[in-house]
Amino acid sequence: MQMRPDRTDDQPSIRIRRRDTAAVAALGSFVLLLFWMFGELGFVETVVAITTIAALSTFYYLTVSTTLNPAPRPDRAAMPYAQPNGEVSAQRMLEGLPIPVLLIGPGGRIEMANPAAREFLGLGSATGHLSAVLRQPQVLEAVSAALRGNAVDPVEYSLMAPVESHVRAYVAPLAAAGDATIPWRAMLVLSDETSIKRADRMRADFLANASHELRTPLASLAGFIETLRGHARDDAEARERFLNIMFDQTERMQRLINDLLSLSRVEMDEHVAPSGEADLVSLVEDVTAFLRPQLQEKAIDLVVDMPDEARAVGDRDQLTEVVLNLVENAIKYSPDGSAIRISVSEPLSRDEAERPRMTLGETASRLTLAAPSSEPSDRYIAVRVQDGGKGIERRNLPRLSERFYRVDGQKSGPKEGTGLGLAIVKHIVNRHRGGFTVESALGEGSVFSVFLPVRGRTQKAVGEAAP
Amino acid sequence: MALSKTAHIVTAYGEELDQLADELARMGGLVETQLETAIAAIVRRDSTLVQAVRDREKQVNQMQVDVEKRVLRLFALRQPLATDLRMTISALKISTDLERVGDLAKNIAYRAKDLSEYPALALIDRVERLGAIVIKQLHEVLDALSSFEIEPAIRVWRTDDEVDERYNALVREMLVSMGENSGLVEPGVHILFVAKNLERIGDHATNIAEALHFMVTATPLEADSPPPA
Numbered sequence: 001m002q003m004r005p006d007r008t009d010d011q012p013s014i015r016i017r018r019r020d021t022a023a024v025a026a027l028g029s030f031v032l033l034l035f036w037m038f039g040e041l042g043f044v045e046t047v048v049a050i051t052t053i054a055a056l057s058t059f060y061y062l063t064v065s066t067t068l069n070p071a072p073r074p075d076r077a078a079m080p081y082a083q084p085n086g087e088v089s090a091q092r093m094l095e096g097l098p099i100p101v102l103l104i105g106p107g108g109r110i111e112m113a114n115p116a117a118r119e120f121l122g123l124g125s126a127t128g129h130l131s132a133v134l135r136q137p138q139v140l141e142a143v144s145a146a147l148r149g150n151a152v153d154p155v156e157y158s159l160m161a162p163v164e165s166h167v168r169a170y171v172a173p174l175a176a177a178g179d180a181t182i183p184w185r186a187m188l189v190l191s192d193e194t195s196i197k198r199a200d201r202m203r204a205d206f207l208a209n210a211s212h213e214l215r216t217p218l219a220s221l222a223g224f225i226e227t228l229r230g231h232a233r234d235d236a237e238a239r240e241r242f243l244n245i246m247f248d249q250t251e252r253m254q255r256l257i258n259d260l261l262s263l264s265r266v267e268m269d270e271h272v273a274p275s276g277e278a279d280l281v282s283l284v285e286d287v288t289a290f291l292r293p294q295l296q297e298k299a300i301d302l303v304v305d306m307p308d309e310a311r312a313v314g315d316r317d318q319l320t321e322v323v324l325n326l327v328e329n330a331i332k333y334s335p336d337g338s339a340i341r342i343s344v345s346e347p348l349s350r351d352e353a354e355r356p357r358m359t360l361g362e363t364a365s366r367l368t369l370a371a372p373s374s375e376p377s378d379r380y381i382a383v384r385v386q387d388g389g390k391g392i393e394r395r396n397l398p399r400l401s402e403r404f405y406r407v408d409g410q411k412s413g414p415k416e417g418t419g420l421g422l423a424i425v426k427h428i429v430n431r432h433r434g435g436f437t438v439e440s441a442l443g444e445g446s447v448f449s450v451f452l453p454v455r456g457r458t459q460k461a462v463g464e465a466a467p
Numbered sequence: 468m469a470l471s472k473t474a475h476i477v478t479a480y481g482e483e484l485d486q487l488a489d490e491l492a493r494m495g496g497l498v499e500t501q502l503e504t505a506i507a508a509i510v511r512r513d514s515t516l517v518q519a520v521r522d523r524e525k526q527v528n529q530m531q532v533d534v535e536k537r538v539l540r541l542f543a544l545r546q547p548l549a550t551d552l553r554m555t556i557s558a559l560k561i562s563t564d565l566e567r568v569g570d571l572a573k574n575i576a577y578r579a580k581d582l583s584e585y586p587a588l589a590l591i592d593r594v595e596r597l598g599a600i601v602i603k604q605l606h607e608v609l610d611a612l613s614s615f616e617i618e619p620a621i622r623v624w625r626t627d628d629e630v631d632e633r634y635n636a637l638v639r640e641m642l643v644s645m646g647e648n649s650g651l652v653e654p655g656v657h658i659l660f661v662a663k664n665l666e667r668i669g670d671h672a673t674n675i676a677e678a679l680h681f682m683v684t685a686t687p688l689e690a691d692s693p694p695p696a
Contacts (some may be wrong), residue, residue, distance in 0.1 A: 104635060129489040132613035135496025137523070160503055160602050 017064045025057035038252070039119045071184070100190040103174070103294070104143050120190060139169045146173040146186035156193075158251060165194045209404045211419070215257055217249035252418075259420040262321065263403075266427040273433055277455060278316040280323075280344050280381055281306045287323045288342070294331050299338035300388075310344050312381045312452035318428045319452070323383060325421040326448050330387035332417065335445075338388030347379035353451035354435055364441035367397040370426045372433040380434065380451040391442040395409055400438060401426040425450065480545050481509065486536050487558050490670040491565075495609040496528040497523060498565045501572040502605060506598035508579035510591060510663055512607075527656040535564040557682035561612070564678070570603065571671075576641035578657045584682065584688075585654035585655040593637045594661060600630055601665045604672040612675065617683050620676040624688055630669035637662050 028174050029050045036046040043401055058310060102110055113123055121133040131140055142152040156167045170189040224242045232238045288295075288302060313317075330340045337346035345353070355373065358364050372381075392400070392407055397407045404419040429436045429450050438445035477482040492532075501523055509515040538559045541547055547555050604623050611619040638659060645655040680688035 107486070129485065129492065131489050131492035131496065135492055135499060135609060135613075137493065137500050139495040140493055158503075160599065160606075274636065445586075 001292065014064055018061050021057045021061050021064070027051050028053045041370045066129060083143075083216065085260055102130070102188040102190075104147065106184040106185070108140070108143060108145060108147070111185065117190065120192070127348075134170075141169040143186050147184050148169045149175070149184045159255060165192065166197045168193050186430050202273060206403060208255075213404065214253060217253045221246055221249050234457055241356070252381075256418045259418045259424060263420055263424050263427065264360050266318070266424060270427055271430070274313060274315040274318070276313070276315055276433065277311050278314045278319050280310045280312055280319065280383055280452070281308065282314065283320055284323055284344060284383065286427075287320060287327055290324070291331065292389065293328055295340075298331060298334070298336045300331060300334055300337070303339055303341045305341070305343040307344065310346070310381045311454070312432075312434075313455050314432050314434075318431070320426050322425050322450055323385075325425050326383075326385040326450070327419070329448070330385050330419060334387045334390035335389070337453055339442055340388065341384070341386040343382075343384045345382040345384075347454045348379055348451070350374045350376075350380060350435075351448075352376055353380040353382045354437060356382070358439060359384075359447050360391075360439060360441040360444040364439050365394040365397065365408070366437060366439040367394075367400075368420075368435060368437045369398075369401045370429050370434075370436040371433055372430075374453075378456060379454045381454055382449050382451040384447055384449040386445060387445040391444050392438070392440040392446055393442060394440075397438055397440065401436070422448075468557055470514065478547075482522070482546070483537070483541060484551060484554065485624050486525045487534070487555070490530065490534055490537065491558055491561060491614050492609070494534065494562060494565050495528065495605075495612065497530065497568045498525055498572065499602070499605055499609060501527065501569050502575075502602060505572040505576035505579070506595070506665075508576050509582060510595045512579070512583045512587065514580045514583045517580055519574045520573055524569060524573045527566060531562045531566040534558060544588070553682045553685060555679040560678045561675050564674045565572050568671045574612075575661050575664050578661050582654055582657050588651070588654055588658060590637070590641060590658060591639070594658060595635075595667070597662060597665050598638060599625075600633065601669050601672070604630065604669055605686075606677070607671045610676045612679055615679075617684055618681050620679045621688065624673050624676040624680075627669055627673045627682070630666060634666040634669075 032046050032049050032053075035041040036043065039047075047380065070272050094114045095387050097114055100115050101114045101337070102117045102118040103112035105111035109134075110123070110130055117123065130143060134140070134157075136157040138155045138157055141156050145152045150173065151172045155171065157169065160168045167178070168191045170191070172187045172189075174185040174187050182195060224246050226240055228239060232242065238450075243407050247430070266366040285302065285308060288304065326344065327340070334340055348356075353364070354368060358366070400407075401422045403423045406419055425448075426436050429452070434450055436453075437449045438446060439449070475484075484500075501520055502514050502674075504520050508520070510513065538555050541555050604626060606621050608623045611617070611623070641655050641659055641662075645651050677688045680686070
C-alpha cells in the first residue's frame with residue numbers, strides 16, 4: 001500500500017486548499033479596502049466585513065486538515081502501516097496463550113511465566129525457584145538437564161493431591177543467540193492431560209460395562225445348553241421352559257447389540273444436523289399403535305393431547321426411535337392400570353418449551369439433560385410423555401442419560417431395558433439441535449420432554465450441544 | 468522464599484539460603500513421588516514399581532546429606548541469626564523427617580512384592596483411602612513449606628487425628644478378619660505394617676508442620692494455637 005506521510009498538514013491537497021483560502025480572503029479584504037478608500041463603504045462596515053472574512057478563512061484554514069482526514073476514525077487503511085515489533089508481539093502472544101509456558105533461568109529460578117502458567121501453578125506475582133511451585137522430581141531433573149544445554153524428552157507426571165491431575169511437561173533448552181558466555185535457559189511448557197486420561201478411563205468403563213452386560217445373558221445361555229445336553233435331555237417340560245428362557249436371553253442380547261449399534265450410528269453423525277421434516281403427530285400415532293399390545297397387557301390408559309399437525313425439522317426414523325424409547329420407558333415404569341399422557345405442543349419459544357409450568361406439583365424437580373444453543377426467534381415443538389411411575393429422586397436425575405445407568409440398582413433382567421435408551425434419546429436430540437428435559441416427583445411420576453426445532457425463516461448452523 | 472528474600476548485605480548469603488529452600492523443596496517432591504509410587508504399587512499390586520522406588524531412595528539419602536552439608540556450611544561461614552537461624556535449624560529437622568518418610572515409603576513399596584503373592588484383599592481400599600489422606604497431608608505441608616504459610620501447616624497438624632482414627636479402624640478390622648480367616652494372617656500382617664508406616668508418615672508430616680511453624684513464628688505449635696481460618 002502507498003505510504004502516507006505522518007503529518008497530515010503536509011498533504012498536498014491540504015496545502016493547496018489553504019493557499020486558496022488565504023488568497024480568497026486576501027483578495028476579498030483588498031476589494032473591501034478599495035471600496036472604503038473610494039468612499040463607497042463606511043469605516044465600521046469595512047472593518048466588520050474584513051474581520052468576518054478573516055475569521056471565516058482562519059477557521060477554514062485551521063480545520064481543513066480534519067475535514068479532509070477525519071482523524072479519530074480507527075480506519076486501518078488510513079493508519080500508518082508499521083512492521084509488527086517481533087519482541088512485543090511475541091510477548092503479547094505469550095500472554096494470551098492459554099497454555100502454561102515458563103522460562104527457567106540459571107539455578108532453576110522462574111524468570112518468566114505467562115498468566116496461564118501462573119494460574120495453573122497457583123503462582124503469585126512473585127517469582128522464585130521452580131521447585132517451590134512444582135516439586136515433581138522428573139520435571140526438575142529435566143529442567144536441570146535443559147539448563148546444561150541437553151535436549152530432554154517430555155515428562156509425564158500425575159498429582160494425587162489436592163485433586164487428581166495428569167500433566168505432560170515439555171522442556172527445551174534455550175541458548176542465548178550467538179553468545180556462549182550467557183548460560184542456558186530452559187523453556188517449560190505444561191499440558192494438562194487430565195481430561196484425556198479421564199476420557200480414556202470412561203471408554204474403558206464403557207467397554208467393561210458393555211461386555212459385562214453381554215456376558216450375563218451369555219453365561220446363562222451356556223448354562224442352559226449344558227443342562228439340556230445333560231440331565232434335561234429327555235425332560236420335555238424342562239426343555240420347553242429352558243428354551244423359552246434362552247430365547248428371552250438371546251432377545252436381550254440382540255436388543256443390547258441393536259442399541260449399541262444405533263448409539264454409535266447416532267454418535268457418528270451427531271454433528272450433521274438433519275435436513276428433512278417430520279410430522280410429530282403422525283409419528284406419535286404410529287408409535288402408540290405399535291405399542292398397543294404392551295399397553296393392553298398392563299391395562300394402561302393412554303391420554304393423548306395433540307394438534308392436527310406438528311412439523312419439526314428432523315429425521316423421521318430417528319425421531320420415531322426417540323418417541324418409542326420414551327413411551328416404552330413410560331410403559332415399563334408405570335404400574336398396571338395407571339395412565340400415560342402424551343402431548344405434542346404447538347410451536348413454542350425456547351423458554352416455554354424448556355421450562356413449562358410444572359405438571360407434577362410443588363415437590364417436583366426438573367433437569368435439562370440436553371440443551372441446544374438457540375436464537376430468541378427459534379420455535380420448538382415439545383413432546384411430553386408422562387408416566388404413572390413412582391418418580392425419580394432429584395439426586396439421580398443428572399445420571400439418567402448415562403449409559404447403563406439404572407436408577408437405584410434396577411436389575412437388568414430379561415424384560416428390562418438395556419440401559420441405553422435415554423442415552424440414545426439424548427444423542428438423537430443433540431443431533432436435531434433440540435432439547436431434552438425431565439421433571440419428576442417422588443410418588444407422582446415423571447415427565448420426559450423433548451423439544452425439537454421448527455423450520456424457521458433462517459436455519460442457521462447451530463453450535464455443538466452439550467455432550 | 469518470603470524469609471530468605473529478606474535482603475542480606477552479602478548477596479551470596481541470601482542466595483545460599485534460597486538454595487537451601489530450593490533443595491528442601493526438591494527433596495520434598497522426591498519423597499512425595501516415592502510415597503505416591505509406593506501406594507500405587509500396593510493398591511495396583513504392581514511390584515514393577517518397586518525398582519523405581521529403590522532407585523530414587525538413594526537420591527533421597529543423597530539429598531539429605533547435601534542439605535546437611537549446606538546447613539553446616541551456613542553455620543560455619545555465616546553464623547545465621549534470628550529468622551535465618553531458625554530457617555537453617557528447621558531445614559535440618561525437616562530434611563531428617565523427609566528422609567524418614569522416604570525410608571517408610573520404601574518399606575511400603577517392598578511390601579507390594581510380598582502382597583502380590585496373595586489374592587487381592589477386600590481391605591485394600593481402606594489402605595488406599597488412608598494413603599490418599601497421608602499423601603494430601605504431605606502435599607499440603609510441603610506446599611506450606613514452599614510458601615512459608617502457617618495456616619495450612621496448622622491444618623495439617625490438626626488433621627493428623629483423622630489419620631490416626633482411620634489407622635485404628637483399619638487395624639481393628641484387619642484383626643477381626645484375620646481372626647475369622649487364618650488364611651488372611653500373612654497378607655494381613657503386611658497390610659498392618661503398611662498401615663503403620665502410613666500412620667508414621669502422617670506423624671512426620673505433622674513434625675514438618677511444627678518445624679515450619681517454629682521457623683515462621685518462633686513459637687512452638689501447640690494445641691491452643693489459633694485454629695486455621
